[in-house]
Amino acid sequence: MSFISYLISGISLGSVYAIIALGYTMVYGIAKMLNFAHGDVIMVGGYVTFIAVRSMGFSPLPAVVLSMAVCLVLGIVIEAVAYRPLRNAGSPLAVLITAIGVSYLLQNIALLAFGADTKSFTSVISIPKLKLADGQLTITGETMVTIAAGVIITLGLVAFINKTKTGQAMRAVSEDKGAAQLMGINVNRTISITFAIGSALAAIAGVLLCSAYPSLTPYTGAMPGIKAFVAAVFGGIGSIPGAFIGGIVLGIIEILGKAYISSEMADAICFAVLIVVLLVKPTGLFGKNIQEKV
Numbered sequence: 001m002s003f004i005s006y007l008i009s010g011i012s013l014g015s016v017y018a019i020i021a022l023g024y025t026m027v028y029g030i031a032k033m034l035n036f037a038h039g040d041v042i043m044v045g046g047y048v049t050f051i052a053v054r055s056m057g058f059s060p061l062p063a064v065v066l067s068m069a070v071c072l073v074l075g076i077v078i079e080a081v082a083y084r085p086l087r088n089a090g091s092p093l094a095v096l097i098t099a100i101g102v103s104y105l106l107q108n109i110a111l112l113a114f115g116a117d118t119k120s121f122t123s124v125i126s127i128p129k130l131k132l133a134d135g136q137l138t139i140t141g142e143t144m145v146t147i148a149a150g151v152i153i154t155l156g157l158v159a160f161i162n163k164t165k166t167g168q169a170m171r172a173v174s175e176d177k178g179a180a181q182l183m184g185i186n187v188n189r190t191i192s193i194t195f196a197i198g199s200a201l202a203a204i205a206g207v208l209l210c211s212a213y214p215s216l217t218p219y220t221g222a223m224p225g226i227k228a229f230v231a232a233v234f235g236g237i238g239s240i241p242g243a244f245i246g247g248i249v250l251g252i253i254e255i256l257g258k259a260y261i262s263s264e265m266a267d268a269i270c271f272a273v274l275i276v277v278l279l280v281k282p283t284g285l286f287g288k289n290i291q292e293k294v
Contacts, residue, residue, distance in 0.1 A: 005137055006259045007252065012143040012212065014251020015150030019205040020228030021235070021243040022157060023198030029238035030174045031191045033083055033095050037102035038202055039225015041078075043110060045071045045203030046210045046220055050121055060124035067203040075199025076192050078102055083195075084188065103222075110218035123211040142212045149208060153201065154244040161240065166193060174238075223267075227254075230274050235285050242286030 020042060027035045045067045052063035082102050086094050127141030161167035169190045172180040181187050202221075209224060210216050227250060235246025253273055257266040277285070 002259075006255050008139060008143060010252030010255035011248055012146045012251070013255060014231075014248035015146045016205050016209050016212070016247075017224065017228045017231045017251050018150045018244045018247025019153055019201050019208070020224060021232040021247045022153065022240060023201050024229050024232040025235075025237050025240060025243040026157075026170075026194050026198050028232070030170050030194045031083075031087070033087075033092075034099060034229075035078075035083070035195070035198070036096070036099040036225070036229075037078060037082075037106060038198065039221040039223075039228070040103050040106035040110075041071050041074060041199050041202040042206035042209065042221030042224060043216075043218060044074060044106060044221075045206035046121065046216045047110065047114060048203070049124065049207050049210070050119055050216055053122060053124065060126070064124060064204070064207050067207060068200045071199040071203035071206075072196045075195040075202075078199075079192055079195040084191075087191075107218050107222070114218065116218065119216040121210040121214045121216045123214060124207060125211050140212075142208070146208045146212060149204065150244065150247070153204070154240060157197075157240050166190070170194060227267075227270065230270065233284055234274050234277060236283055239284070239286040242284060245285060 020038065023038050023041075024035065027033055027038070048067040048070045049063045052058040052066050053060065058066065082098050083095060086098055089095065123142060125141045125145050127144060129141060130139040130144065131137070132139070161170060169180070169185045170193070172183065172185055173187055173190045177187050180190075205224075205228075206221065210220065228247065231246035231250045232243045233246070234250060235242030235244070237243075250270055250273075254266050254270050257269040261269060
């Protein structure tokens with residue numbers, strides 16, 4: 001039963017990585033930008049929920065909705081202020097450096113506002129544990145909600161991209177910004193919506209992560225953000241199903257690595273697997289080779 005327990009824990013952790021990775025993969029797939037401040041939006045979402053529940057007396061669901069709203073606005077502001085002016089910059093390095101700068105800015109604002117002390121995060125999920133196999137296997141409410149959220153969000157995003165006019169506009173901008181603009185699509189608005197959706201998902205991921213691992217610091221989102229980026233690349237960045245599968249696989253590898261190999265080496269194992277996969281298939285599991293016409 002221990003292996004099944006580890007496997008379920010891995011799927012749960014991987015679902016968090018998948019939700020975060022969806023934000024990365026949408027922004028890159030549509031705007032061709034790597035938003036390395038995305039992990040710190042997770043931290044902001046955690047703090048908003050923490051304050052709403054502890055200090056403002058919100059019940060869990062309204063606190064999560066408030067967190068999503070704050071991060072959604074934050075994502076739009078970050079895109080408009082930090083990234084939009086650099087969208088037509090000659091080198092993508094400018095955007096990358098700016099993203100790192102925004103990341104450190106959010107971390108230091110959190111340090112000034114909340115200090116470096118670890119906050120004890122109270123889970124917003126009150127679903128009772130599920131006991132199976134005569135009590136030998138226990139699945140927490142956080143695990144069930146996290147896995148369900150990952151699946152529902154992924155399916156919802158796929159339907160949104162394929163079935164709605166906004167989703168079709170996103171696909172058009174992803175293919176060719178110039179042609180999309182000539183067809184009457186508002187490119188700035190479409191990219192802002194992409195950042196907004198990704199940041200709202202980061203808020204959900206932050207709440208789920210802090211509920212499963214009840215601690216919160218200004219650096220809470222740093223490592224999960226990096227691992228989620230690894231998951232997005234692993235699955236094929238730009239692919240929504242790829243981001244989900246990549247997150248799940250990475251979560252399983254991490255938990256099984258901690259359980260059966262070494263807890264200190266778990267992160268190294270995750271990155272080593274990524275290297276091997278990219279050596280075999282550089283575009284990731286679901287990525288496609290794109291031939292540029294000259």
